[in-house]
Amino acid sequence: MVPLEPLPGACRTPLISLLLVCCLLPLGAQRQEFSLQVEPQDMVVSAGGSLLVNCSTDCPHPKSITLETYLFKETVGSGLGWEAFQLNNVTGDSKVLCSVLCNGSQITGSSNITVYRFPKRVELAPLPPWQPVGENLTLRxxxxxxxxxxxxxxxxxxxxxxxxxxxxxxxxxxxMATVLARRDDHGANFSCRWELDLRPQGLGLFQNSSAPRQLRTFVLPVTPSRLIVPRFLEVGTSRPVDCTLDGLFPASEAQVQLALGDQMLNSSVSSQGDTLTATATATASTEEGAWEIVCNVTLGGESREIRENLTIYSFWGPIMNLSEPTVPEGTTVNVTCAAGPRVQVTLDGVPAKGPGQLVQFQLNATEKDDRRSFFCKATLEVDGMILHRNRSVQLRVLYGPKIDPARCPQHLMWKERRIHVLQCQAQGNPDPQLLCLQKSSGVQVSVGIPFRVTLNYSGTYFCRATSSQGTKTLTVVMNVQVRKPLSVTIAMVVLTILGFAIVTAAFLYVFWVQKQSAIYHVNRGSTWLPLTSKQPDEALGEEPS
Incomplete structure (x- = not known):
C-alpha cells in the first residue's frame, strides 16, 4: 500500500479530517450491527516517534480494512478481522480513522494521537545587579x-x-511574577522550571529548570553619613578623618571613598552589623584656604555623600634668636622673635608693631641674667579662632667665681673626735671648682663631706674657687678643742650630783630647826598718850580760845 502524500503542514490535518468526515458521514449514519476497534485509544507519542495502530472488527466477513491518516503508514501485519499499521515520524497531533466493509456497509472507528515535545529553551531573565529591599521585583x-x-x-x-x-x-x-524584595533574599537563587504533566496519559511528569540567578538586595539609608574631620589643619601636618554610616545592608559590600579636594585619601574600611566606618589620614599638602573633605558611600549602584569644611593654614614660628646664646658678663645681647606673615608676636610682653613683623630688644648681660629665659608668644586668627604658639630661649652669662660668706662660715669652733661637715659653696658660670687647703701644711679638707675632726685640723684655711673666669679666695679659721677624757667627765658628773645632794640636805635641816625654836616678840605697848577725838566745830590748826 502506497502511503498518502502529505499536504502542506498548515492545512494538512484540517483538510484530511474534513474530507473523511464528508465522505464517511453518510456511511457513519447507517446502522452498524458490528463494531470496529482502533487500538490504542488516545495515543501519546513523542515528537518524531512511531506508533503501531491496530484496526480490528467483529464482522464475520470483513472486507478492505483501511487506515486513513495523513501520516506515513505501513502495513506490518494482518489477519482475519484485523490489520496493523506502523506510523512513523509522528510530528503533530492528529486523528486516525479505521474503516472496513461489512455486509455491504462501512464500519468506522477512530483514535486521537497526541504528540508531546519538551520545550527547546527555558530561561529566567537577568536580575538587576542590586535590588532595593522593600521594592517590587518582577521575575520573567x-x-x-x-x-x-x-x-x-x-x-x-x-x-x-x-x-x-x-x-x-x-x-x-x-x-511573570512580582515579589517584594527582602533582606533574606540577598544571595538567594531564583530560577524558572517547565513542567510537562503526562501522568493522566500514563507517562509521568517531565520537567527541566533554567540556570539559577542570584539576587543581591541592599539597604542604603537616606540619612547622611557622620563625617568627623578637624576644623583646621596646618600645612605639613596630618589628622585622622572618620566617616560612619548606620543602617547599611550589607555593610561589608559597600564602597567608601574619602577625598580632600581632588586628592583621594587611602582609607581603611571596617563594618560591624549594619554600621560601616571608614578611617583615613588627611595630610595638608595643598595650599592654604578653605577645602572640603568628602565621604562617598556607594552600594547597589546608589550613593550617599556628605561634605565637611576644612581650613588649611600655615603657622610657622615663632622663631627666637639670641645674638649669642652664651656670652661673658658685660656683653650686649640682641633678642629677636619673628613668625609668619599673618602672625602677631609678643616678646616678654612687648608686642610687635603689626602682624608679620618681628620684635627685638638689647640688654647688657650681667650675672643676674644667667639662665634667664625669654618668652615669645605668637597668635594667629584662622576663620574666627585664635591659635597660640609659644617659644622660649635661655641665655647663659659667663662670670667669675664668688663665695658667699653666708654660705661659708669663716670661724669654726669644733670638738675633737667629732663628725663635722665643712659647709662652703661657690657660685659662678661655669661652675667653679672649690678647694680648701690648710695654710701651714697645704692639707686639703673635704668640702660638703662628713669627716672626723682631729687636733691637727686646727688652723687657717684658704678656700679657693677656680674657673675659666677667674679665682676667688676666702679665709676660714678652724679651732679644734681638746676633748676631756671620759673618766674626768664621769668624776665631774658624780661630784656635781654629790654637791647638789649636800646643799639640798643642808637647806632642809636649817628649815626644820627654825621651825622648832621660833622666837616670839610681845608688844609692850606705847608710851604715847592716847589719842583724843576732835569736835566737829573745832578748826584744824587753831589753838583753842
Whole structure:
C-alpha cells in the first residue's frame, strides 16, 4: 500500500479530517450491527516517534480494512478481522480513522494521537545587579516550544519555594511574577522550571529548570553619613578623618571613598552589623584656604555623600634668636622673635608693631641674667579662632667665681673626735671648682663631706674657687678643742650630783630647826598718850580760845 502524500503542514490535518468526515458521514449514519476497534485509544507519542495502530472488527466477513491518516503508514501485519499499521515520524497531533466493509456497509472507528515535545529553551531573565529591599521585583521566564500546552506549565522559584505557576501558551511564552524584595533574599537563587504533566496519559511528569540567578538586595539609608574631620589643619601636618554610616545592608559590600579636594585619601574600611566606618589620614599638602573633605558611600549602584569644611593654614614660628646664646658678663645681647606673615608676636610682653613683623630688644648681660629665659608668644586668627604658639630661649652669662660668706662660715669652733661637715659653696658660670687647703701644711679638707675632726685640723684655711673666669679666695679659721677624757667627765658628773645632794640636805635641816625654836616678840605697848577725838566745830590748826 502506497502511503498518502502529505499536504502542506498548515492545512494538512484540517483538510484530511474534513474530507473523511464528508465522505464517511453518510456511511457513519447507517446502522452498524458490528463494531470496529482502533487500538490504542488516545495515543501519546513523542515528537518524531512511531506508533503501531491496530484496526480490528467483529464482522464475520470483513472486507478492505483501511487506515486513513495523513501520516506515513505501513502495513506490518494482518489477519482475519484485523490489520496493523506502523506510523512513523509522528510530528503533530492528529486523528486516525479505521474503516472496513461489512455486509455491504462501512464500519468506522477512530483514535486521537497526541504528540508531546519538551520545550527547546527555558530561561529566567537577568536580575538587576542590586535590588532595593522593600521594592517590587518582577521575575520573567521565557519558555520556547513544548506540547501539549494544556499540560505544560512554567513555574517561577525562589530556591525550592514556588512563587508562581502559569500555563505556557503559544510557541514562545513569557510568564511573570512580582515579589517584594527582602533582606533574606540577598544571595538567594531564583530560577524558572517547565513542567510537562503526562501522568493522566500514563507517562509521568517531565520537567527541566533554567540556570539559577542570584539576587543581591541592599539597604542604603537616606540619612547622611557622620563625617568627623578637624576644623583646621596646618600645612605639613596630618589628622585622622572618620566617616560612619548606620543602617547599611550589607555593610561589608559597600564602597567608601574619602577625598580632600581632588586628592583621594587611602582609607581603611571596617563594618560591624549594619554600621560601616571608614578611617583615613588627611595630610595638608595643598595650599592654604578653605577645602572640603568628602565621604562617598556607594552600594547597589546608589550613593550617599556628605561634605565637611576644612581650613588649611600655615603657622610657622615663632622663631627666637639670641645674638649669642652664651656670652661673658658685660656683653650686649640682641633678642629677636619673628613668625609668619599673618602672625602677631609678643616678646616678654612687648608686642610687635603689626602682624608679620618681628620684635627685638638689647640688654647688657650681667650675672643676674644667667639662665634667664625669654618668652615669645605668637597668635594667629584662622576663620574666627585664635591659635597660640609659644617659644622660649635661655641665655647663659659667663662670670667669675664668688663665695658667699653666708654660705661659708669663716670661724669654726669644733670638738675633737667629732663628725663635722665643712659647709662652703661657690657660685659662678661655669661652675667653679672649690678647694680648701690648710695654710701651714697645704692639707686639703673635704668640702660638703662628713669627716672626723682631729687636733691637727686646727688652723687657717684658704678656700679657693677656680674657673675659666677667674679665682676667688676666702679665709676660714678652724679651732679644734681638746676633748676631756671620759673618766674626768664621769668624776665631774658624780661630784656635781654629790654637791647638789649636800646643799639640798643642808637647806632642809636649817628649815626644820627654825621651825622648832621660833622666837616670839610681845608688844609692850606705847608710851604715847592716847589719842583724843576732835569736835566737829573745832578748826584744824587753831589753838583753842
Amino acid at each position: 521566564c521565557q519558555v520556547e516550544g513544548g506540547a501539549p500546552q494544556a499540560h505544560l506549565s512554567a513555574v517561577l522559584l525562589r530556591g525550592e519555594e514556588e512563587l508562581s505557576r502559569q500555563l505556557a501558551v503559544g510557541e514562545s511564552t513569557e510568564v
